[in-house]
Amino acid sequence: MPGIRETKKKETRQAIMQAAMTLFSEKGFDQTSIEELAKAAGIGKGTIYGYFQTKTDILHAFCEDELERLHQELTSNADQEIPILQQMVSIYMAEFKKITENREFARLFMQQTAFPRDVDLDRHLEHENDYFKLLFPLLEKAQERGELRKDVELLYITGHFYGLYLLLVSAWFSGRVQTEEASMALQTLFRQAIEGLHPRPEPLSNEGNKHV
Amino acid sequence: MPGIRETKKKETRQAIMQAAMTLFSEKGFDQTSIEELAKAAGIGKGTIYGYFQTKTDILHAFCEDELERLHQELTSNADQEIPILQQMVSIYMAEFKKITENREFARLFMQQTAFPRDVDLDRHLEHENDYFKLLFPLLEKAQERGELRKDVELLYITGHFYGLYLLLVSAWFSGRVQTEEASMALQTLFRQAIEGLHPRPEPLSNEGNKHV
DNA sequence: GAGTATTTTCGACTCCAGTCAACTTTTTTT
DNA sequence: AAAAAAAGTTGACTGGAGTCGAAAATACTC
Structure with missing residues (x-):
């Protein structure tokens, strides 16, 4: 039995976040x-501070909730057998798209x-x-498949x-990367990270080196 | 001839930043x-807003000035012939050390x-x-020497x-990286970025793979 | 179910970042 | 060098974030 108190706390917290998101989005x-x-x-001003420490915290808690939900989704839909590059691009682009829906929210959250x-x-x-629990198994499998070095800690x-x-999001804020280019940019960066910045005599595969 | 006005503006700006840093550091x-x-x-409250847009801006301007000076120093002392890995570690560790002198300043600045x-x-x-003007020549020389891929934009x-x-600084804030470990961590990360995350049959050189 | 303890709610209050209209100082014009 | 224009200075004022102690609601105790 939850008890009146516990139930109401959850309701109030939700009510605050709900009202916050409506107003923050509108105004x-x-x-x-x-x-x-x-x-x-529908509550008093002081009450809010029983649930959140600062105004920004309300926004932050909302964003965290949204991302949590996104991660649940990603975990269930994840195809662990496709190349790790594509898996990572999918995950981080999903996060990027979610986060950049509202520039102001994104800034404060990041x-x-x-x-x-x-x-x-x-x-x-x-x-x-929690995030690591999502990522580590994918990376570990990729290590097993020989796509990632095993001598580098997860x-x-x-x-x-x-x-x-982080770089991508930062570059998006500064206007160096447009929303439409983001996916391409992230894929390029991730591929380069996997291939390395050092030149090599023969390319590892013919997927590489097509884009800068 | 600078004119009374221009001279005083510079003085006042300096006085504000000077006073700000003393007080911010102390209290x-x-x-x-x-x-x-x-x-x-020694001025009125309103005057400050003729020089800076917000309170945070004062701190930010100060940090930017300090880093500007640091960059000047780094540029003149730079030995462009040592391996690019070491050059990059030196530059970014100098910045890291400067920035992390004061945790509160660092947070607001970053x-x-x-x-x-x-x-x-x-x-x-x-x-x-301005920063790119410092880095690009070093990276370009490294490309010439064959230390970096030429098919990746600077x-x-x-x-x-x-x-x-950014990752290092973020990890420092979250406590995952201690100040003393930072240099080692950055060096490892940079080396891995150069070598790539993909496993290779034969190591590129015998400097590699000693640390995770 | 009366009495006591604990947790939650509340809005009047404090404090401060940032604004603004009146004022002062410097520069330009004639 | 007087008058007009422009640039800079100022502190009383505004609006809002966050505090706090008193009051209300809930939970425990016998």
Whole structure:
């Protein structure tokens, strides 16, 4: 039996996030005041701070939820036998598309995710570990198939892909990469990461070197 | 002849940044109010907004100045004949060390640099281009020496290194990489990026594969 | 089910970033 | 060198994020 309290807490939390997303989308993050938001959610201003530490946290929690759901989807649909390059491109492009739906949300979310405040560290690490649980098995299988070096820790391999993902998002913000070019750019970067930046006498396969 | 106005503008700007850094360092960014800062700089509160758009901008401008100076230094000291791996590690570790001197500054600076607001885009791109002017010649020489593929655009090569740098800083914030380990971690990542994540029958040289 | 403890809600309040219209200083014009 | 224009300075003011202590709601105890 959940108890009145627990039930209401979940409901209220949802109500806040729901109201927040509606208002943030309609009027923008800065143009929405907490007081307004509280009224829309049918609660008092102070109550919000029993659920979230800051205004940004509301947005961040929403984005994390959305991505969590996306990851569930990706995990169930994943075809673990296609080349790791394509798997990684699919996963990170799905994330990229989701995140870049709203530029303002994306900025605030990425700022906190990539460079989190110390108070958020625990939550952040937990979330990251969930992500690893999705990625590691795929990378491990790719290692077995001989597509990835076995002498590189999975954490580092993930790092390479995640680093390039960060780069892509950053380049998108600065306007160096357009939304339509993103998929191509990420694929190119990932392929180069796999092939290496060092020149080699003979190409590894004939898929390579078609694009810069 | 500079004119009274121009001279004073530069002085005032310096006074603001100077006072800001003293106070931010002593009391922390959030604990320092603009009014306090204005008093310390010997000017009125409103005047600050004739020089900087936001409180964060003051910090950001300071960090950019510091990094600019660092780049000058790096450019003049650069030995363009040592392996590109070492050159890149030196440059990015210098930046890492500078930036991580103060955790709070680092967070605010990186958040704005990696995911800039639209109003800051022009300044940001200009600054990035200056950076490229430092890096491109080094990378080009490395291509000539056969250390880097010639079929990958310089912008992309820079991207690989910068992406891994972002990753390192992000991992430092999350506590996955300690300050003392950073240099080793970056070197490993950069070497892996050069060698590639794909396994190869015979190692390229005997420097490789010693660390994960 | 009355009484006590604990958790949650609330909005008046504090504090501060950022604005703005009046004012001062410098430059340009005549 | 006086007048007009332009650029820079200022602090009282505004609006909103986040706090806090009192009040309400729920949960425990006998």
